Amino acid sequence: MDEVDRQIVALLRQDARRSFQSIGMRVSLSAPAVKRRVDKLEAEGVVRGYTARVDPGRFGWTTHALVSLYCEGRMPANEVRDAVERHPEVEAAYTVAGEASAVVHVRARDTAHLEETLERIRDHPGVTRTQTQIVLSTLFERPFEA
Incomplete structure (x- = not known):
């Protein structure tokens, strides 16, 4: 996991509904490149799922x-x-x-x-x-x- 992956994870933690395009703009990657990285992070168990924080x-x-x-x-x-x-x-x-x-x-x-x-x-x-x-x-x- 490199620094770009860490930035992607941080952005997903802030808002898991953020689009790959939006993330890509922040980390200087295309949306498909972000998707490939997120898929890899999921496959490796770094990202274990997505959830809504409820009060x-x-x-x-x-x-x-x-x-x-x-x-x-x-x-x-x-x-x-x-x-x-x-x-x-x-x-x-x-x-x-x-x-x-x-x-x-x-x-x-x-x-x-x-x-x-x-x-x-x-x-x-x-x-x-x-x-x-x-x-x-x-x-x-x-x-x-x-």
Whole structure:
């Protein structure tokens, strides 16, 4: 991946709907040349897909929390994933070093919905407890920039 590819990726991250022609004008390439580079970036797994960024609050999901998940013994990562990925409220999950087995980002409509979600997660075999920190405000979120 060269500097032009990095510029193309940065432009797509700003606006994934940007045309190849528009990108080409910014990086001094023709639209077909940009398309070939984007196709190659997709084939290599650099660009994994395209998405719309949505404000969960506009859909009524105004509560979110960071949840430390504690599991029995050495629960394998795939079992931890199985415990949380089936819950639509779980936005992301990460295994971590330290006392907790994982940290989970949960979004919910309100605290009652959050509590119900945590109860469902704790019902999974092997999950022993959770420790929840409710987010009061988002100072900023920074997407990865290449």
